[in-house]
Amino acid sequence: MNNRDYYFIKPYDENLPKPPAESFGQILNETFLHPFNWKARTTRKSYWLSALVNTILILLATMIMSYVFSSNIDLGLKWIDGVISVVIFVYVFLANLGQLIRRLHDTGYSGYWYWANFTGYGAMFTFYLTLQPSVQRSVKWGAYLYHKGEAYPAIEEEKVPVPTIGQILKEHFFDCFKWNARSTRTSFWLGTAVSCLISTITLLLAYLIMFLIFIQYYIKGENANVNIPTEALALLLVLALFSIAIAVWSFLAELGHTVRRLHDAGFIGWWWICAIPYVGNLLLAFLLFHPTTQKDIKWNKYLFEKEEKIN
Incomplete structure (x- = not known):
């Protein structure tokens, strides 16, 4: 063998x-x-x-x-x-x-x-x-x-470059539309983990603020007709817009990184479309876990310079 x-x-x-x-x-x-x-x-x-x-x-x-x-x-x-x-x-x-x-x-x-x-x-x-x-x-x-x-x-000798943490975060969050490239497993999954963590924290904070507003103006109120002040409504609107912006940015960041990871595994980026519930998600995860292909591909570049890699 x-x-x-x-x-x-x-x-x-x-x-x-x-x-x-x-x-x-x-x-x-x-x-x-x-x-x-x-x-x-x-x-x-x-x-x-x-x-x-x-x-x-x-x-x-x-x-x-x-x-x-x-x-x-x-x-x-x-x-x-x-x-x-x-x-x-x-x-x-x-x-x-x-x-x-x-x-x-x-x-x-x-x-x-x-x-x-x-x-x-x-x-x-x-x-x-x-x-x-x-x-x-x-x-x-x-x-x-x-x-x-x-x-x-x-x-x-290690053939697959390993980017630093800073390079991974830059690639995941600030190179959303650079699809004509490839990305290693380490970069993709670490960037995905950080993105999930940020999204979870943002969602929890949003729910906490909404819960506090609910407690303040409904539970403590003497009747059910208590009106929420304009300041609280403005805060809720800003919070909703901020949550939507984070969600959209996270989706685009994940999409770009997924396409590059598929390229690195030897698949075309359009395989991300199979990210449908249940079976499709499992299939996409299986493709994303594939190791870096050793053959030449047309997306044959990483988003960080070779001299910046960890040996």
């Missing part, structure tokens, strides 16, 4: 070393004593065993917190148990984050793919990656924590 990149599940190449086997103690040590060691990789077995342990710890902490706050014990003990439970939640989250980033590295993907979890299909894709076998080559993000020596041949 000559193909060492596992985009789909493939058997291991018997001519290459397999991933090192870790004991259960080493897995626990890696998980809980190295939460911030992101310059490494971890095997599929290590990640899923640690995920199981973390799930058990979360369930136990939740049960303890639920019991403590529903029983008649001393208030000071409730606060102590509550603080301990919060510390457990935070520490388990950090431990799982470190394992997930190392697992992504082990499949040949940057840890920045974690941010894809903030999009619906992105969460499905990161879950899919955690199920993949280890790539049987060196990766640029480090080696296994409990393996001495060089496990795999030297890493091949």
